[in-house]
Amino acid sequence: xxxxxxxxxxxxxxxxxxxxxxxxxxxxxxxxxxxxxxxxxxxxxxxxxxxxxxxxxxxxxxxxxxxxxxxxxxxxxxxxxxxxxxxxxxxxxxxxxxxxxxxxxxxxxxxxxxxxxxxxxxxxxxxxxxxxxxxxxxxxxxxxxxxxxxxxxxxxxxxxxxxxxxxxxxxxxxxxxxxxxxxxxxxxxxxxxxxxxxxxxxxxxx
Numbered sequence: 001x002x003x004x005x006x007x008x009x010x011x012x013x014x015x016x017x018x019x020x021x022x023x024x025x026x027x028x029x030x031x032x033x034x035x036x037x038x039x040x041x042x043x044x045x046x047x048x049x050x051x052x053x054x055x056x057x058x059x060x061x062x063x064x065x066x067x068x069x070x071x072x073x074x075x076x077x078x079x080x081x082x083x084x085x086x087x088x089x090x091x092x093x094x095x096x097x098x099x100x101x102x103x104x105x106x107x108x109x110x111x112x113x114x115x116x117x118x119x120x121x122x123x124x125x126x127x128x129x130x131x132x133x134x135x136x137x138x139x140x141x142x143x144x145x146x147x148x149x150x151x152x153x154x155x156x157x158x159x160x161x162x163x164x165x166x167x168x169x170x171x172x173x174x175x176x177x178x179x180x181x182x183x184x185x186x187x188x189x190x191x192x193x194x195x196x197x198x199x200x201x202x203x204x205x206x
Contacts, residue, residue, distance in 0.1 A: 064126035071108035095192035
């Protein structure tokens with residue numbers, strides 16, 4: 001095997017082991033929360049030695065931060081503002097995209113909300129990561145609101161985006177509590193109608 005092929009194999013093995021570690025961390029953190037997660041448990045779940053985990057991540061906090069970042073990136077890349085249809089139809093289509101991708105990539109929100117509600121003297125890197133990706137999501141929502149409601153002033157657009165995110169948090173929590181008995185797609189469609197009506201009201205009052 002040539003040196004180039006050996007390098008490629010090492011990189012491939014490194015990516016695979018990193019994926020296994022992140023997948024295992026998700027399972028452990030979902031079961032035990034941030035405080036209950038440990039490198040030892042992630043090692044046991046992934047089948048990889050602790051030394052391999054420490055090769056990729058400095059500590060548990062950095063590992064959970066990476067889980068949040070990976071999950072968020074998968075979620076945010078899965079939805080775009082539709083170009084066709086009436087404004088109401090486009091908002092509904094976007095809301096359904098957001099809900100669908102959230103069902104597929106919700107680890108960042110589940111872990112992030114847990115971290116956000118916990119207060120510590122020194123904030124963990126994972127919580128900081130969640131706040132950063134949340135801010136990015138807020139910017140995405142602001143851009144979507146500008147596209148779908150171009151006549152609204154900036155203050156109204158910011159308010160609408162904040163309302164959209166806060167309500168989406170609540171719907172996600174309802175789904176976490178109710179499980180499959182809660183139709184998240186249907187709830188987000190109702191949410192989309194509310195957002196459209198709210199945009200209309202904001203437009204009238206300006």
